[in-house]
Amino acid sequence: MEEHIKIQNVSKYFGENKAIDNINITINKGEFFTLLGPSGCGKTTLLRTLAGFYQQDEGDVHFGDTLINDVPAHKRNIGMVFQNYAIFPHLTVGENIAYGLKARKVNKEEIKVRSKEALDMVELTHLQDRQPSQLSGGQQQRVALARAIVIHPGLLLMDEPLSNLDAKLRVKMREDIKQLQKSLNITTIYVTHDQEEALAVSDRIAVMKDGKVQQVGRPHEIYLSPSNKFVANFIGSTNFMEGTLSGVDGDNNATVTVEGVKFATKLLNRVEGKVLYSVRPEQVKLKPVEETGDTLLEGEVVDATFLGESVVYKIKFHSGNVISSHEHSIRYNMLRNTGDKVKVDLNPEEAVIFNESGE
Ligand code: ATP
Numbered sequence: 143m144e145e146h147i148k149i150q151n152v153s154k155y156f157g158e159n160k161a162i163d164n165i166n167i168t169i170n171k172g173e174f175f176t177l178l179g180p181s182g183c184g185k186t187t188l189l190r191t192l193a194g195f196y197q198q199d200e201g202d203v204h205f206g207d208t209l210i211n212d213v214p215a216h217k218r219n220i221g222m223v224f225q226n227y228a229i230f231p232h233l234t235v236g237e238n239i240a241y242g243l244k245a246r247k248v249n250k251e252e253i254k255v256r257s258k259e260a261l262d263m264v265e266l267t268h269l270q271d272r273q274p275s276q277l278s279g280g281q282q283q284r285v286a287l288a289r290a291i292v293i294h295p296g297l298l299l300m301d302e303p304l305s306n307l308d309a310k311l312r313v314k315m316r317e318d319i320k321q322l323q324k325s326l327n328i329t330t331i332y333v334t335h336d337q338e339e340a341l342a343v344s345d346r347i348a349v350m351k352d353g354k355v356q357q358v359g360r361p362h363e364i365y366l367s368p369s370n371k372f373v374a375n376f377i378g379s380t381n382f383m384e385g386t387l388s389g390v391d392g393d394n395n396a397t398v399t400v401e402g403v404k405f406a407t408k409l410l411n412r413v414e415g416k417v418l419y420s421v422r423p424e425q426v427k428l429k430p431v432e433e434t435g436d437t438l439l440e441g442e443v444v445d446a447t448f449l450g451e452s453v454v455y456k457i458k459f460h461s462g463n464v465i466s467s468h469e470h471s472i473r474y475n476m477l478r479n480t481g482d483k484v485k486v487d488l489n490p491e492e493a494v495i496f497n498e499s500g501e
Pocket of ligand 1 (some may be wrong): 182
């Protein structure tokens with residue numbers, strides 16, 4: 143895979159505050175790469191640094207073989223899409239889209255062809271003479287997208303482009319953006335705090351916290367093998383339980399004891415003693431209370447939330463600890479009510495074990 147964007151040891155301060163802290167990321171040509179993290183983790187700062195709106199205090203950024211540290215924003219050949227659309231209110235849809243080409247002194251004929259092409263791509267051809275005020279939020283965001291791609295940018299940057307749209311439209315737009323990105327094969331860096339959106343659109347994701355990258359990986363890698371407690375909890379939800387490890391052998395086979403029950407387990411990294419056992423709600427299987435097995439735990443349903451396609455149960459163990467179980471295959475005879483006794487299979491093959499501090 144051809145490397146396209148190389149971010150090396152990049153840091154940016156605002157006064158004393160280190161907004162991004164020694165970031166190292168390499169993004170491949172044509173990749174859909176997402177910066178994901180909670181508010182204030184530095185996603186926007188990193189994106190703006192790549193755009194050239196901010197100058198980093200430390201580190202280098204390469205686009206291809208070119209060091210672009212000192213290249214001004216307007217010479218970086220970047221298309222940008224923002225949360226608030228940032229389209230010109232006094233220009234029509236068509237004029238908004240043509241604007242970047244005019245500014246680049248592209249000839250009239252080519253402006254026509256490329257504008258039409260961009261309008262077609264975002265399915266707005268029929269609205270080209272409208273004013274932005276006469277468009278819905280989703281349509282305005284399509285204008286912003288068309289305006290970003292019409293210049294044929296080498297890199298597309300998107301900062302929370304869908305967060306002003308309602309839930310259904312967000313899902314539709316993210317599918318459209320993903321498809322468009324793939325058909326144009328534009329290297330894209332996308333910022334969101336929405337983990338589901340990140341999982342849905344990305345080739346790879348960098349999870350950030352406090353200005354630092356916590357993990358970079360493909361969506362399923364981040365979800366199934368989170369590198370620490372923060373990532374496990376931020377992507378999806380998870381149950382954490384204290385456990386102890388014993389009998390760790392040379393091949394990292396061990397026994398973990400959780401809620402008084404012993405499970406055989408295979409460790410990815412060598413840890414010993416007290417550990418944090420992390421299992422996702424959908425991996426926790428509920429069994430009839432009559433079922434017996436050395437690794438089944440008895441508990442009581444203390445809450446059941448029916449969500450249509452699934453049910454979320456809260457199960458309390460004798461210890462007082464409560465865990466969530468998320469069941470997707472629902473049948474009438476399997477529905478459980480508050481107060482029911484159940485057996486719980488913690489599904490150790492799919493659990494992740496962290497050391498005590500969650501690393
Ligand atoms: P959000 O999702 O809320 O936009 P973010 O992850 O994009 O958050 P940034 O906007 O990059 O986070 O902010 C990172 C840190 O830098 C925060 O602590 C923020 O307060 C600070 N910060 C961002 N921009 C500035 C600025 N222009 N001046 C001073 N501090 C700033």
